[in-house]
Amino acid sequence: MYTRDPAFWRAGAIASTLFMSAVLVILAVNSLDAITPGGSHVPLYDVINNQISYSYDSARGEYVPKIGGQELLFNHEYSETEAKALIGKGKMVIQSRACMDCHTFFGNGAYYAPDLTRAWLDPVWAEYPGTKRGDAMAAFLMHPFRLGYHEMPNLHLSRDEAQAAVAYLKWMSAVDTNGFPNGFGVAQAK
Amino acid sequence: MYRSQRLALRYLTAAMVLFGLMVVFGILASIYYVHPTFLLNTFNFNTAKILHINTLIIWHLMGFFGAVYWFLPGETGREVEGIALAEIMFWVFCAAVAIVAAVFIFVQYGASDEFSMWFINQGRKYVEAPRWAAIGILAVALVFGYNVVASAVKSTRRSGILMVLIFDLIPLVVLYLDAFPAMTDMSKDLFWWWWLVHLWVEATWEILIGCIMAWALMELLGTSRRVVESWLYVEVALVLGTGILGLGHHYFWIGTPGYWLGIGGFFSALEPLPLLGMVIHAIYDSGTRHLRAGNRPALYWTLAEAFGNFIGAGVWGFMMTLPQINLYSHGTQWTASHGHFAFWGAYSCGVIAVLYLAVAGSRERKALDGRAWKWSFALLNLGMLGMVGGLLVAGMDQAFFERALGGSTWGAFIALQHRPWYVEGMWTRMGFGVLFAAGYAMLMYDVLTIGKRRRGEAEEPLKEAAA
Numbered sequence: 001m002y003t004r005d006p007a008f009w010r011a012g013a014i015a016s017t018l019f020m021s022a023v024l025v026i027l028a029v030n031s032l033d034a035i036t037p038g039g040s041h042v043p044l045y046d047v048i049n050n051q052i053s054y055s056y057d058s059a060r061g062e063y064v065p066k067i068g069g070q071e072l073l074f075n076h077e078y079s080e081t082e083a084k085a086l087i088g089k090g091k092m093v094i095q096s097r098a099c100m101d102c103h104t105f106f107g108n109g110a111y112y113a114p115d116l117t118r119a120w121l122d123p124v125w126a127e128y129p130g131t132k133r134g135d136a137m138a139a140f141l142m143h144p145f146r147l148g149y150h151e152m153p154n155l156h157l158s159r160d161e162a163q164a165a166v167a168y169l170k171w172m173s174a175v176d177t178n179g180f181p182n183g184f185g186v187a188q189a190k
Numbered sequence: 191m192y193r194s195q196r197l198a199l200r201y202l203t204a205a206m207v208l209f210g211l212m213v214v215f216g217i218l219a220s221i222y223y224v225h226p227t228f229l230l231n232t233f234n235f236n237t238a239k240i241l242h243i244n245t246l247i248i249w250h251l252m253g254f255f256g257a258v259y260w261f262l263p264g265e266t267g268r269e270v271e272g273i274a275l276a277e278i279m280f281w282v283f284c285a286a287v288a289i290v291a292a293v294f295i296f297v298q299y300g301a302s303d304e305f306s307m308w309f310i311n312q313g314r315k316y317v318e319a320p321r322w323a324a325i326g327i328l329a330v331a332l333v334f335g336y337n338v339v340a341s342a343v344k345s346t347r348r349s350g351i352l353m354v355l356i357f358d359l360i361p362l363v364v365l366y367l368d369a370f371p372a373m374t375d376m377s378k379d380l381f382w383w384w385w386l387v388h389l390w391v392e393a394t395w396e397i398l399i400g401c402i403m404a405w406a407l408m409e410l411l412g413t414s415r416r417v418v419e420s421w422l423y424v425e426v427a428l429v430l431g432t433g434i435l436g437l438g439h440h441y442f443w444i445g446t447p448g449y450w451l452g453i454g455g456f457f458s459a460l461e462p463l464p465l466l467g468m469v470i471h472a473i474y475d476s477g478t479r480h481l482r483a484g485n486r487p488a489l490y491w492t493l494a495e496a497f498g499n500f501i502g503a504g505v506w507g508f509m510m511t512l513p514q515i516n517l518y519s520h521g522t523q524w525t526a527s528h529g530h531f532a533f534w535g536a537y538s539c540g541v542i543a544v545l546y547l548a549v550a551g552s553r554e555r556k557a558l559d560g561r562a563w564k565w566s567f568a569l570l571n572l573g574m575l576g577m578v579g580g581l582l583v584a585g586m587d588q589a590f591f592e593r594a595l596g597g598s599t600w601g602a603f604i605a606l607q608h609r610p611w612y613v614e615g616m617w618t619r620m621g622f623g624v625l626f627a628a629g630y631a632m633l634m635y636d637v638l639t640i641g642k643r644r645r646g647e648a649e650e651p652l653k654e655a656a657a
């Protein structure tokens with residue numbers, strides 16, 4: 001019978017591999033478009049000049065970030081080029097200190113510390129009005145304090161590095177992640 | 191013995207040494223969870239985790255290289271082509287690993303500049319090694335690929351297994367290029383990062399271990415090549431047929447479009463099928479031989495691989511692969527539970543099975559048995575089950591309370607740290623980790639001594655088989 005011949009199964013293996021790879025490539029092209037800053041899901045870097053919030057969208061049935069009016073970070077209005085450079089620096093801070101081996105970003109990383117996807121919008125930081133929030137977070141990153149069970153170590157961030165990391169977190173909080181994390185900030189909302 | 195097989199023994203030895211270091215760093219990393227100020231600001235949690243998961247990747251790669259160098263001469267009927275270069279690369283590999291480990295331990299992290307990326311720490315999970323070392327690993331992998339391809343070209347025997355292995359090596363190496371970039375956009379960074387992580391462990395590595403276990407089964411049980419090869423092709427068809435688009439289960443929440451929820455959920459939910467197929471294959475093959483293989487430890491570790499792959503990867507993965515669950519289980523201790531069980535079942539058990547085949551071969555024994563391997567088998571698997579059990583309970587608690595009810599804020603995270611089920615899970619993981627370490631010590635004792643003992647003891651199962 002043909003099923004007893006390995007060649008039959010080999011043909012199946014080759015066909016399924018090629019077909020699925022082709023589908024993946026097509027989807028990847030489409031997805032990369034959506035996740036390029038300015039695409040349908042990821043905002044331009046200059047979004048850090050704006051107010052950002054996160055709320056339930058009943059049409060989509062999930063939580064969605066909303067971009068509001070101007071709310072400057074560090075009292076400076078960044079052009080897209082400046083913002084890109086700052087956030088690029090923020091990424092290098094995040095990689096060089098290996099934040100991801102303690103924290104998760106979009107839920108990816110380590111489980112020792114809180115998820116940072118919407119850290120910018122955390123109720124703890126929301127206590128600081130307007131432009132004060134960025135300063136408070138930068139101060140924390142330079143000299144972390146303990147709120148919970150275990151504390152974040154001092155990773156010797158310079159002021160520039162801390163501000164770049166904060167800008168990164170603000171930009172990231174405006175990425176549309178299909179509703180993750182669900183209900184962020186609602187349970188603690190006052 | 192071929193030179194290639196002596197190199198294989200060296201690779202397997204290095205793999206076992208790194209396995210030991212990995213266990214040490216794992217236990218170290220688990221202490222931070224139960225002792226809040228442990229080594230704070232001296233040797234932070236992330237350094238321990240980096241050392242744990244990087245030794246994890248490296249010892250498995252070394253185990254795979256060792257397995258292939260072990261079986262390749264038998265498969266092609268000749269010494270491996272370019273073996274001298276391969277022997278040099280082994281030392282290059284070891285030196286690179288030692289230097290990177292020393293830098294991780296003593297330097298830990300650098301400033302936010304390119305220098306850190308090239309020489310200290312790239313800070314991307316699993317591929318934290320600085321770029322110079324990643325280039326080294328790439329060179330080692332390329333020489334390995336050359337060895338396999340050139341040996342196949344020079345040989346008159348080109349089996350189906352060997353051809354599958356060769357085709358698998360291409361994506362395996364190409365995907366590793368993912369270890370270099372530092373993209374600003376986190377969504378893009380993670381998009382490509384998952385090609386490396388998922389398409390390694392749920393596609394290319396599965397095929398690689400499939401080839402290795404195919405050789406192991408033929409050597410261990412004398413299963414016919416036609417049967418083994420047909421199974422291998424079915425496995426490739428199903429693993430890649432489901433696993434390539436199964437990649438989508440990591441694209442639910444990283445900024446990628448919503449269609450991935452359906453595509454990723456559907457295809458990854460089918461991923462357990464080939465793993466179930468492998469269990470059936472292993473049961474069938476060993477059943478037809480009434481579990482009578484001369485090399486008892488290798489047989490048991492082979493069966494552990496089949497079951498562990500199905501349960502750890504297939505069942506544990508399936509549990510949280512649908513987006514409706516994953517929205518809450520994502521990035522919790524539940525993930526860690528699955529990560530441990532899947533790596534252990536799918537890959538570690540397979541490497542240990544090959545280790546026992548190599549031990550028997552190098553000591554010119556057909557049969558291996560004794561008491562120590564049973565202890566290590568029991569302790570390692572019990573230790574692993576205890577760890578993943580504790581993590582599963584902690585992870586479910588985290589999914590429900592921190593994620594679903596708490597909304598994943600800092601406050602919700604803090605509240606979780608005081609919840610009894612979570613705390614107990616962290617202690618359980620540490621306790622069973624120590625049990626696991628005892629199993630590792632027993633394993634090392636056994637592989638160093640088994641088959642060197644009185645002949646009578648080692649030959650016992652043969653008598654049993656004859657009876």
Ligand code: HEM
Pocket residue numbers: 109110111112212213214216217218219220239242243246525526529530533534538619620622623624626627
């Ligand atoms: C002595 C036993 C072990 C202990 C105590 C241990 C402990 C740990 C800890 C504390 C983490 C960090 C998790 C986090 O970010 O919160 C971790 C991560 C990890 N370990 Fe282990 N481990 C052990 C053995 C193993 C073994 C044998 C394997 C695989 C064969 C393994 C694979 C992993 C993987 C894949 C991760 C990353 C998981 C993730 O971040 O999702 N570990 N381990």
Ligand code: HEM
Pocket residue numbers: 107108109315391392396439440458459460461462503504506507508509510511512516519520521522525528529530532533536
């Ligand atoms: C040998 C095979 C497998 C291995 C070694 C493996 C290992 C891992 C590891 C280490 C992670 C954590 C990744 C990280 O964030 O660092 C992970 C995540 C995941 N795996 Fe697997 N896995 C395997 C197969 C599977 C299968 C067959 C399924 C589904 C049926 C699956 C479903 C998942 C899901 C859904 C996640 C994401 C968890 C989250 O959202 O946090 N895995 N796997």
Ligand SMILES: [Fe+2]
Pocket residue numbers: 388392436437439440
């Ligand atoms: Fe996956």
